[in-house]
Amino acid sequence: xxxxxxxxxxxxxxxxxxxxxxxxxxxxxxxxxxxxxxxxxxxxxxxxxxxxxxxxxxxxxxxxxxxxxxxxxxxxxxxxxxxxxxxxxxxxxxxxxxxxxxxxxxxxxxxx
Amino acid sequence: xxxxxxxxxxxxxxxxxxxxxxxxxxxxxxxxxxxxxxxxxxxxxxxxxxxxxxxxxxxxxxxxxxxxxxxxxxxxxxxxxxxxxxxxxxxxxxxxxxxxxxxxxxxxxxxxxxxxxxx
Numbered sequence: 001x002x003x004x005x006x007x008x009x010x011x012x013x014x015x016x017x018x019x020x021x022x023x024x025x026x027x028x029x030x031x032x033x034x035x036x037x038x039x040x041x042x043x044x045x046x047x048x049x050x051x052x053x054x055x056x057x058x059x060x061x062x063x064x065x066x067x068x069x070x071x072x073x074x075x076x077x078x079x080x081x082x083x084x085x086x087x088x089x090x091x092x093x094x095x096x097x098x099x100x101x102x103x104x105x106x107x108x109x110x111x112x
Numbered sequence: 113x114x115x116x117x118x119x120x121x122x123x124x125x126x127x128x129x130x131x132x133x134x135x136x137x138x139x140x141x142x143x144x145x146x147x148x149x150x151x152x153x154x155x156x157x158x159x160x161x162x163x164x165x166x167x168x169x170x171x172x173x174x175x176x177x178x179x180x181x182x183x184x185x186x187x188x189x190x191x192x193x194x195x196x197x198x199x200x201x202x203x204x205x206x207x208x209x210x211x212x213x214x215x216x217x218x219x220x221x222x223x224x225x226x227x228x229x230x231x
Contacts, residue, residue, distance in 0.1 A: 033219075035219070037222075042224070043150075043203060043205075043224070043225050044222065044224045044225065045156075045205065045207070045222035045225075046222075047219065047220075047221065050219060091155060091156070095220075098144060098161070098209060098218055098220075099146075099158060099161065100146075100156075100158070100207075100220055102155045102156050103155065104154075104155050105155055
């Protein structure tokens, strides 16, 4: 079974600074997708970024980018120029055949 | 695009009653929807996969007679918690899969969730 590990239960960053959230996963599959979802206090799950495993190029969405290391099974999220609205719970997720397996989440606090 | 709604957003019911939660994909059709449960400060736990026109597939440990799922159309799935008890109190979230052209796999888009409190 696939597992997703987020080793940082909590992180904090100064506003306008950069922060990196870690995620590792375990799978025997070669074709899969990885996601970062954000859950703010409203509890709405919001897709932040996705990465196809067959693509070597790291995905980027505005201030959000990933460092995908397939051999190491690592998928970290970098948030640049952190904003107050980035404060949320961040979940890393793995998908092979539609089903998502989530990590335990990292709570990100933005310090004004 | 890819908006998913849930109704109701919050419901309080008495023990022994049944509660129905609706999940709708508003601007796309979803052959597959998913139902999750989330406990406070925990991650999402997949309960079942709902496929339009067929029976839902339940995860191990989830009672199919307790949590009835119906996916009657490409934009609507419902979760009915039957004979609810206080231990069923939780946050229930649905998602709908969208397959975008050029991608090899669907992406799940989530509804805003339903908070259920059983007294």
